[in-house]
Amino acid sequence: MDKTNKRMGLRSLVAAFVLAIAFMCVLPGTAFGLTTGSTTAKPNEDGGTGVIGGLPTRLTWEATVDEGDSVQSLELVLPEGGSFDGSTTKITALKGLDRSKIEGEASPQGNKLNVKFSEPLNAGHLIRLEVTDMRFPPQGGSVVVGGTYVSGGETKQLQDAPPIETIANTFAQTIVSWLDHQPWVQAWNSNQFLGMFFKPQLIVTSLFALLPGWFVCLGIVIASYPFAVVLGLIFALMKVSRFKLLRAIAIVYINVLRGTPLFLQIYIVFFGLPMMNINIDNYILGIIVMAINSSAYLAEIFRAGIESIPAGQYEAASSLGMGHLQTMVNIILPQTIRRVIPTVTSDFITAFKDTSLLSSVGVMELMMFSKNLTSITGNMTPYVTAGIFYLIVTLPLIKVVTVIEKRMARSERGGGKRPKAKADAVKEEVADAI
Amino acid sequence: MLSNKRLHISNDAQDVPPALDAEEAARAAHERDKSITKHHFEPHEHPCVRIEHLMKTFDGDTQVLTDVNLTVWPGEVVCVLGPSGSGKSTMLRCINLLETPTAGHILIEDKEITGHLLQSEVNKLRQNLGMVFQSFNLFPHLTAKGNVMIGQTKVLKKSKEEAEAEALKQLDAVGLLDRADYKPAQLSGGQQQRVAIARAVAMHPDIILFDEPTSALDPELVRGVLDVMRKLAEHGGMTMIVVTHEMGFAREVADRVVFMEGGVVVEQGTPEQVFDHPQHKRTAEFLGSID
Numbered sequence: 001m002d003k004t005n006k007r008m009g010l011r012s013l014v015a016a017f018v019l020a021i022a023f024m025c026v027l028p029g030t031a032f033g034l035t036t037g038s039t040t041a042k043p044n045e046d047g048g049t050g051v052i053g054g055l056p057t058r059l060t061w062e063a064t065v066d067e068g069d070s071v072q073s074l075e076l077v078l079p080e081g082g083s084f085d086g087s088t089t090k091i092t093a094l095k096g097l098d099r100s101k102i103e104g105e106a107s108p109q110g111n112k113l114n115v116k117f118s119e120p121l122n123a124g125h126l127i128r129l130e131v132t133d134m135r136f137p138p139q140g141g142s143v144v145v146g147g148t149y150v151s152g153g154e155t156k157q158l159q160d161a162p163p164i165e166t167i168a169n170t171f172a173q174t175i176v177s178w179l180d181h182q183p184w185v186q187a188w189n190s191n192q193f194l195g196m197f198f199k200p201q202l203i204v205t206s207l208f209a210l211l212p213g214w215f216v217c218l219g220i221v222i223a224s225y226p227f228a229v230v231l232g233l234i235f236a237l238m239k240v241s242r243f244k245l246l247r248a249i250a251i252v253y254i255n256v257l258r259g260t261p262l263f264l265q266i267y268i269v270f271f272g273l274p275m276m277n278i279n280i281d282n283y284i285l286g287i288i289v290m291a292i293n294s295s296a297y298l299a300e301i302f303r304a305g306i307e308s309i310p311a312g313q314y315e316a317a318s319s320l321g322m323g324h325l326q327t328m329v330n331i332i333l334p335q336t337i338r339r340v341i342p343t344v345t346s347d348f349i350t351a352f353k354d355t356s357l358l359s360s361v362g363v364m365e366l367m368m369f370s371k372n373l374t375s376i377t378g379n380m381t382p383y384v385t386a387g388i389f390y391l392i393v394t395l396p397l398i399k400v401v402t403v404i405e406k407r408m409a410r411s412e413r414g415g416g417k418r419p420k421a422k423a424d425a426v427k428e429e430v431a432d433a434i
Numbered sequence: 435m436l437s438n439k440r441l442h443i444s445n446d447a448q449d450v451p452p453a454l455d456a457e458e459a460a461r462a463a464h465e466r467d468k469s470i471t472k473h474h475f476e477p478h479e480h481p482c483v484r485i486e487h488l489m490k491t492f493d494g495d496t497q498v499l500t501d502v503n504l505t506v507w508p509g510e511v512v513c514v515l516g517p518s519g520s521g522k523s524t525m526l527r528c529i530n531l532l533e534t535p536t537a538g539h540i541l542i543e544d545k546e547i548t549g550h551l552l553q554s555e556v557n558k559l560r561q562n563l564g565m566v567f568q569s570f571n572l573f574p575h576l577t578a579k580g581n582v583m584i585g586q587t588k589v590l591k592k593s594k595e596e597a598e599a600e601a602l603k604q605l606d607a608v609g610l611l612d613r614a615d616y617k618p619a620q621l622s623g624g625q626q627q628r629v630a631i632a633r634a635v636a637m638h639p640d641i642i643l644f645d646e647p648t649s650a651l652d653p654e655l656v657r658g659v660l661d662v663m664r665k666l667a668e669h670g671g672m673t674m675i676v677v678t679h680e681m682g683f684a685r686e687v688a689d690r691v692v693f694m695e696g697g698v699v700v701e702q703g704t705p706e707q708v709f710d711h712p713q714h715k716r717t718a719e720f721l722g723s724i725d
Contacts, residue, residue, distance in 0.1 A: 315532050316571035316630075320585035320637060321561035323553065330588055334575045414619040 140168030232298025564634030624655030
């Protein structure tokens with residue numbers, strides 16, 4: 001009993017083994033009639049590392065004819081969206097180290113390239129096709145060259161070659177690849193400092209890559225600021241209110257928000273709310289935090305503005321019979337707003353820069369983009385470029401503040417445009433003097 | 435500054451007698467005033483401003499007004515003179531409640547404004563009392579025209595067109611029609627003060643209070659302002675209480691001159707009585723020091 005059992009087990013094991021061998025022999029045998037050796041692509045122009053879609057590229061495809069097979073013709077299927085000029089395709093057939101006498105003829109057909117050989121290439125032949133004027137699809141990505149071949153009247157599938165990685169042909173990429181070839185760029189980059197902080201290629205790449213982050217920063221600050229202004233005004237009015245409770249609320253609100261770092265406020269809101277199962281989109285949350293934080297600073301700016309209006313203005317308004325609210329709306333606030341515009345603009349600049357803190361909680365803004373790019377490239381240039389993006393907004397605003405301050409100082413001295421001829425005013429002045 | 439509190443003046447605690455009955459007060463005031471003003475009394479006329487035992491203390495200890503008694507008749511021009519610190523301006527500011535009297539009575543058209551008064555009643559009262567300030571207090575964000583219009587549109591609720599027409603009329607009256615679109619900062623002090631007068635007049639108040647209207651002006655700009663005030667007194671028939679140091683103006687325009695010192699009215703009379711025959715030594719000394 002025991003013996004027969006053992007023998008049965010052994011037999012079945014052997015059978016399975018034989019079957020497996022048979023499969024391995026049969027299946028690969030049919031598939032490997034033509035073994036694709038390598039598929040490579042290289043930009044036609046010298047220099048540069050990657051293959052860029054849409055630019056002239058040389059595609060080299062190699063395959064070996066396996067034992068017991070022969071190839072009469074083959075058809076390469078090139079990726080849709082690309083283009084090539086098949087007529088200049090270089091066809092080489094090698095047997096060992098010798099160049100075969102067999103000639104091929106290539107003709108393009110849509111995105112397919114047909115190659116017919118003068119006589120079948122038998123086993124051992126190496127076929128090399130060089131498509132000299134290939135353009136890969138401009139959107140970039142992984143490109144696989146496949147196709148079919150005819151062996152003994154039978155059409156067989158080509159084994160897919162390893163994919164070729166191509167880079168999207170963006171405007172930036174065009175500039176970068178141009179810069180790659182410039183001698184001055186190479187000289188520039190050979191300086192360690194310049195190459196690390198101001199690498200021209202990376203500046204160009206960053207300018208394009210950081211743009212979405214810059215828009216996010218602008219979007220957050222522009223969306224949050226109107227709320228901040230309204231909130232700030234409300235708390236400023238509460239702080240100068242005659243009701244003790246309103247004043248107390250405003251003082252607590254303003255002092256807590258101004259007395260703690262924005263960084264901390266961001267952490268509390270971004271990590272606190274999800275823990276309470278309140279899930280708000282990161283960008284919206286960023287807008288809310290920035291609005292609340294800025295509102296405290298704006299409240300103080302507005303309060304100082306309101307208190308800077310001389311008592312005579314209240315008295316003049318009162319003497320006309322205006323009530324408290326009317327005086328505020330018609331007399332005090334319009335003057336306050338004029339006075340605080342420079343300070344508010346400065347605060348806006350600060351708020352814009354402070355959006356960078358949102359990167360710490362994963363908001364995809366400028367800082368986050370540049371951090372990612374820097375960690376990919378190991379180069380500081382994306383940070384420097386991020387700095388440029390911040391400056392694009394802040395420098396003009398700083399200028400605006402200066403201009404407004406100068407103009408206000410001038411108009412307080414009675415300068416500025418006169419609505420009518422100036423000569424009249426002088427005459428009047430003289431008449432007054434007499 | 436932003437206070438909107440109820441006014442409350444505790445007259446009981448200050449040992450001030452209650453305000454007189456209107457008829458009785460009018461008769462007494464007429465008796466008292468008929469010889470010391472150039473004002474032409476109508477039969478049964480009541481004073482439009484009546485100040486009785488007015489007292490004002492700042493910060494609880496600085497007594498600015500001790501006991502002020504004064505009546506002003508409709509259409510009368512009263513010039514208040516006195517050394518600085520005599521309480522002239524404080525008295526004026528008490529009349530439209532820019533200062534809250536500590537004790538005493540102020541009655542406008544026989545209506546007591548001291549005591550319990552709601553802010554809305556105070557606002558109503560002030561519409562009837564124009565005020566011209568020493569420092570003009572024009573609204574710098576508005577043009578000359580805008581300054582004259584804003585009270586009309588926001589307080590009197592006039593239409594923009596009406597207010598504008600009135601503003602231009604009043605600016606014309608003060609000789610500044612061509613400056614209608616100028617901002618205050620672009621005007622001379624004298625021009626600013628004339629705009630301020632136009633702003634007060636455009637509200638058509640019964641009384642205008644002038645608080646040293648020319649004191650902040652360069653000497654050469656004073657005349658233009660005084661001319662406007664004179665025109666207002668002579669042709670407008672406006673009741674005016676003018677705190678001033680302009681003796682010439684007081685002598686020429688005033689129906690009555692009031693000399694104040696130490697928080698009380700020391701002497702009052704027609705300009706001739708006060709300037710030419712002062713009864714009190716202090717009045718004579720003050721006038722002597724000015725001239």
